[in-house]
Every structure is written in structure tokens, then in C-alpha cells.
Amino acid sequence: MIVDAEKCVGCGMCRIYCPVSAIQVVNKKAVIDQDLCTECANCQRAKVCPRDALQKVPLTWPRVVRSQMSDVTTVYRGVNGRGTEEMKTNDVTGRFKKGYAGIAVEMGRPQVSSTLRDLEKMTKVFAQHGAEFEDCNPITSYIVDRSTGKIDPSILDERVISGIIEVTVPIDRLQENVEALIAAADQLDTVFSLDVVCVNNEDGTNDAREILDKAGIWYRPNGKNNVGLGHVDK
Ligand code: SF4
Ligand code: SF4
Numbered sequence: 001m002i003v004d005a006e007k008c009v010g011c012g013m014c015r016i017y018c019p020v021s022a023i024q025v026v027n028k029k030a031v032i033d034q035d036l037c038t039e040c041a042n043c044q045r046a047k048v049c050p051r052d053a054l055q056k057v058p059l060t061w062p063r064v065v066r067s068q069m070s071d072v073t074t075v076y077r078g079v080n081g082r083g084t085e086e087m088k089t090n091d092v093t094g095r096f097k098k099g100y101a102g103i104a105v106e107m108g109r110p111q112v113s114s115t116l117r118d119l120e121k122m123t124k125v126f127a128q129h130g131a132e133f134e135d136c137n138p139i140t141s142y143i144v145d146r147s148t149g150k151i152d153p154s155i156l157d158e159r160v161i162s163g164i165i166e167v168t169v170p171i172d173r174l175q176e177n178v179e180a181l182i183a184a185a186d187q188l189d190t191v192f193s194l195d196v197v198c199v200n201n202e203d204g205t206n207d208a209r210e211i212l213d214k215a216g217i218w219y220r221p222n223g224k225n226n227v228g229l230g231h232v233d234k
Pocket of ligand 1: 017018036038
């Protein structure tokens with residue numbers, strides 16, 4: 001996103017719509033920090049600029065990755081959004097079978113954001129611990145070697161509001177993956193939250209809960225059924 005300085009009157013109305021505080025008003029003109037800007041287009045979509053001074057510019061690789069991951073109107077390689085659709089509709093898709101757990105690492109947040117370099121630190125952890133990356137996920141599409149978790153080097157400095165890594169692991173490797181992710185947190189220049197998905201046993205127990213309990217890992221359990229959502233076969 002750029003500002004047409006000829007048009008801008010420095011009113012500052014656009015600033016509060018930027019989720020990463022990339023816009024400052026300097027000498028009565030809006031200035032966008034191009035390193036912080038995630039190309040989400042929120043500032044322009046808000047339609048608050050009285051002079052129509054905010055302008056999208058055509059993006060090329062690698063910067064286009066920012067909008068692919070941060071602009072909610074972007075559909076990239078058939079994936080609309082940041083992922084987790086398949087995780088959250090397990091009651092419909094049955095993706096997670098008995099004996100397996102799903103893990104999602106949600107990296108970055110509004111006001112924090114994340115670089116692909118930080119996302120790669122976690123994809124590498126998963127690769128070292130036998131995780132299988134979800135196909136229908138934008139971050140997976142940026143991984144050039146799933147055996148190492150290596151992301152395309154040309155995009156590592158690109159910044160996105162957030163990115164979600166989604167994997168499946170055999171249930172007996174859940175604990176080592178979670179512990180390795182927590183250990184890697186110190187290397188990150190962003191924040192993340194961790195989701196674990198595992199279907200209940202018929203008697204109501206849950207293998208993931210037992211593993212996390214034994215490992216002393218705190219969590220907040222949630223049951224989830226997406227009534228009426230998910231795929232419809234015609
Ligand atoms: S495109 Fe998004 S990140 Fe960039 S200045 Fe506008 S609101 Fe901020
Ligand atoms: S809303 Fe428009 S005129 Fe006001 S500071 Fe932002 S770019 Fe400039």
C-alpha cells in the first residue's frame with residue numbers, strides 16, 4: 001500500500017484501521033512503513049480517506065505473499081483464508097482418525113504479525129518430529145521441502161498478520177512435538193497459540209488430553225461441532 005502524498009491531507013483517519021501500526025503521520029502526511037505493512041488493504045477497504053489517497057500497487061513475488069496471507073479478499077491456490085477449515089470441520093470431513101492428532105500453530109496476531117522466517121522455525125520443528133503437513137493450507141504451499149520444513153528462501157523476510165501451520169502426527173508423537181514447539185518459542189520474534197485436535201474415544205476419554213496431562217502441559221479443552229458447515233457431496 002502506498003500513499004499519494006499529493007492527495008493526503010494528514011487527517012490520520014486511516015491509522016486506526018492498520019492492524020500492524022504501519023501508518024504514521026509525519027509533517028501532515030501519512031507515511032507507511034513498508035517493512036511493517038502486510039498489504040492487508042484494511043486501510044483502503046475502510047473507505048475513511050477523504051481524499052482517496054491510499055493506493056494499492058501491483059505486487060510481484062515475493063511481496064505478493066503478504067497479501068496472499070493477510071488480505072481477506074485474496075484466494076490463493078484455492079485456499080481462501082489462513083487455513084484450519086479442515087481442522088474445524090473434522091465432524092464432517094473425518095480427517096483426523098483414531099490414533100492421530102492434529103496440531104495447528106497460529107503464529108502472529110494483529111499488532112504483532114510474523115515473518116515467514118519465524119514460521120519456518122516451526123515448520124522445521126514439525127519436520128524433525130515426523131509431522132505430516134496439511135495439503136489444504138497456504139503455509140504448506142510455501143514449503144519447498146517437507147522432509148526438512150524448509151520454506152522458499154525468497155519469501156522468508158515477508159511479513160504477514162498471521163499464519164497457521166497445520167499438521168497431523170501419530171498420537172504417540174504428540175507429546176514430543178508439543179514439547180519441541182514450546183522449546184523453540186524462545187527463538188521467535190512473534191507470538192503463537194497452539195491447537196491440538198483429537199477425537200474422543202467411545203467412553204468419552206481423549207488420548208490427547210491424557211498425553212498432555214501426563215506431560216504437565218496446560219490447555220483449555222473445547223468441544224466443537226460445526227452444525228450445517230463443511231463439505232456437501234452432490
Ligand atoms: S495495507 Fe494493511 S498493513 Fe499496510 S498500511 Fe494498510 S492497513 Fe496497514
Ligand atoms: S486518511 Fe487519507 S488523507 Fe487522511 S492521513 Fe490517511 S491517507 Fe492521508
